[in-house]
Amino acid sequence: xxxxxxxxxxxxxxxxxxxxxxxxxxxxxxxxxxxxxxxxxxxxxxxxxxxxxxxxxxxxxxxxxxxxxxxxxxxxxxxxxxxxxxxxxxxxxxxxxxxxxxxxxxxxxxxxxxxxxxxxxxxxxxxxxxxxxxxxxxxxxxxxxxxxxxxxxxxxxxxxxxxxxxxxxxxxxxxxxxxxxxxxxxxxxxxxxxxxxxxxxxxxxxxxxxxxxxxxxxxxxxxxxxxxxxxxxxxxxxxxxxxxxxxxxxxxxxxxxxxxxxxxxxxxxxxxxxxxxxxxx
Numbered sequence: 571x572x573x574x575x576x577x578x579x580x581x582x583x584x585x586x587x588x589x590x591x592x593x594x595x596x597x598x599x600x601x602x603x604x605x606x607x608x609x610x611x612x613x614x615x616x617x618x619x620x621x622x623x624x625x626x627x628x629x630x631x632x633x634x635x636x637x638x639x640x641x642x643x644x645x646x647x648x649x650x651x652x653x654x655x656x657x658x659x660x661x662x663x664x665x666x667x668x669x670x671x672x673x674x675x676x677x678x679x680x681x682x683x684x685x686x687x688x689x690x691x692x693x694x695x696x697x698x699x700x701x702x703x704x705x706x707x708x709x710x711x712x713x714x715x716x717x718x719x720x721x722x723x724x725x726x727x728x729x730x731x732x733x734x735x736x737x738x739x740x741x742x743x744x745x746x747x748x749x750x751x752x753x754x755x756x757x758x759x760x761x762x763x764x765x766x767x768x769x770x771x772x773x774x775x776x777x778x779x780x781x782x783x784x785x786x787x788x789x790x791x792x793x794x795x796x797x798x799x800x801x802x803x804x805x806x807x808x809x810x811x812x813x814x815x816x817x818x819x820x821x822x823x824x825x826x827x828x829x830x831x832x833x834x835x836x837x838x839x840x841x842x843x844x845x846x847x848x849x850x851x
Contacts, residue, residue: 605843611701613847620698620764620845621799623707623838627757627771628803630831632810634714634750637818637827641730642743644672646750647757647772652676667739675744676751683755697763704842706756711835713753717746718828728824750828753835768796769803777804 604610631647638646643666645651652673659670666672687706691697694705721728726742734740757771770777781787781800791798817827 610847611699611704612695613700614696614698614851615700615703615764615842616846616848617698617765620703621766621769623841624757624761624764624766624769624771625799625802625806626834626838627761628769628806629810629813630834631754631757631772632807632812633814633817633827633831633834634754634810636811636814637824638747638750640815640818641728641732641824642672642747643669644676644747646676646680646747647754648774649677649680650773650775668741671741672744672747675747679748679751680755683752684759686752687756687759691759691763697760698765698848700842700845700847702763703760704839706760707835707839707842710753710756711832711839713749714828714832714835717749718825718832720746720749721823721825721828730818730822730824746828766799769799771803774804774807 635645635647638644643664644655655664655673656670656677658664659668659673664670690706691702695702697703720726726740726746727734754772758773761767761770768777768780777800781797781804784794784797784800786794787797789797814827817830818824
């Protein structure tokens with residue numbers, strides 16, 4: 571009888587609390603920041619690492635401009651030369667018919683790109699947040715791939731050297747120029763947002779000025795990181811332009827260099843995805 575009564579008794583209040591707590595713990599999802607969580611994409615990136623992809627962008631700039639200038643007579647990143655080409659076009663001194671139109675298109679879409687990327691950064695977060703640079707470089711990758719695809723598909727002449735009559739004007743060439751100039755603006759906007767203004771990625775003139783006018787230019791390697799970044803950025807831009815010329819000459823096509831640039835940009839996009847967060851955040 572006693573055993574039956576004990577079985578009928580309700581569980582103790584302590585046991586009830588323990589069971590309730592265990593049930594609550596099971597019902598509550600664990601708050602972990604996974605690879606695709608919004609918390610992780612809102613993280614600021616490690617400032618000690620963010621300059622590395624920008625140096626690689628200098629190589630991509632050299633590849634792009636070295637290829638496009640040879641093929642279509644204009645730059646898509648360095649707008650100083652394009653400004654001179656537009657000015658010469660007013661007196662009819664361009665080397666190619668309507669060469670000023672190509673350069674003017676590049677300048678215009680570079681400006682549009684700068685405005686678009688900067689407003690985009692302000693809209694979705696700070697310039698050093700993971701989601702900002704990830705989406706920015708993903709967009710740049712898509713635009714470069716589109717330009718390469720247009721040429722690969724034969725919509726415009728992608729042969730190098732071109733076999734078209736120099737007097738023939740194909741305004742469809744403005745499409746890849748516009749796409750590449752727009753995405754190039756993202757690089758310099760990103761360099762400003764990441765706080766690495768010493769590597770603008772698309773400007774050589776100011777980079778060289780800052781490099782050689784540095785009072786500590788001959789300081790030991792570890793004591794002048796900005797000098798080091800500028801020297802590497804200039805070297806990579808030069809190497810990229812040389813490589814772009816050799817690739818075009820060897821393959822007799824324009825799009826191959828652009829596919830390489832798209833692969834580089836995609837690699838940088840993946841880097842941002844896995845880049846360490848700011849340890850001070």
